[in-house]
Amino acid sequence: MKIQSISLGLLMTVLLTGVSVAQQNSGAMSAGTTTQVGKESKSEFDSQNQKGAAAVSAVSATNAKLSSADQNLMMEVAKGGMMQLEVSKVALQKATNPEVRELAQAEVDEQTGLSAKLQEIASAKGITLPSSPDPETQAMLTKLQGMSGAALDKMYVSESGVKGHEKLDRVMSTVESTASDASLKGIAKAAHPLVKTHLTVSKQIMSKL
Template identity: 70%
Template sequence: MKKSVMALGVVIILSATGASFAQQNSGMAASGTAGMVGRESKSEFDRMNKKGAADVAAIRATSAKLSSADQSLMLEVAKGGMKQLEMSKVAVQKAGNEAVRQLAQAEVAEQTGLSAKLKEIAQAKGVSLPSAPDAETQAALTRLQGVSGAAFDRMYVTESGVKGHEKLDSVMGKVESSAADANLKSIAQAAHPLVKNHLNVSRDIMTKMANGATGSR
């Protein structure tokens, strides 16, 4: 009889301890995933964004004229950036997934700073850049405005987060390898690491959404 009581007591203690461990592990898991953007910590994501913005802002425009080839490259960067900016402005307002919203906020900040610097450089060199979204961007915005909820999050991350950054990644690579103008090269060197980072974060977010980790507000 005493053995039965002792055994029961051990079971009760172990059960209580197990519950305590489960609660602790649950808390640890929650804290481990809190403040993440994709697979990256929010603090590291913010640090990368601040560094990219500072690097772009530090570029000093010169009046050296651009070749026609460099003008075309600058136009590609400007158009791609404007598309990312306009789509991300919509996502800041409509995203339901917290990581998607944070990505969109970072993209708005990045592209606003990049656009301002491009305009400064273009003005110094006597080059005109588009002041409004082109037909391709308008069509993308119309499609994006037509969806909501999880479908919106998926479309934004697919079209802007992944495809948009893949295109910018390619354009920045071309600028780095073939541009003759020092300002243009500096733009690519400053912004390209951030483009790559946002592309990787976007792919991570898309994978998490596909696996059911919504992170919705």
């Protein structure tokens, strides 16, 4: 009985020690996990990204022909979106700051969905969108590829997160107020709220870098 009691005591000690170590490891993992993106919780940021994606996906593509003015606006949206998408892909691979990576991932997801919807609308209207980055985007990609660490994080958030979204914000506002095509106007209204969210979050992240 005494031997059994000692054995049981040892077993309980081992089990409790294992639980304690597991809890410590879990706590360490939680501490290293990003719970905020800018000033927002990650869950709230993810929720806004999902709502934005759903809104863009719900836009209907019509085959009504675009005016030359609307075609120019559509090209501006496509150009800005491609720039954001391509530089965000690089940042997602190379960024070291976890919040910057969260922003880059959200941007890749957003712009992939926006690009697909723009292509759907363009195809319905018989328009060909740019299939490769313009010189300005290519220059930024080359610069980012040659950078690393904190310098890359700051460059990405400044140029894409802040300046890129400020430009897209202006473009979306122009489309909403001046475009006559329902599909084009619809995609601007659907995407604009998330553009504003990403701009705000980018400024918040920039203030921490």
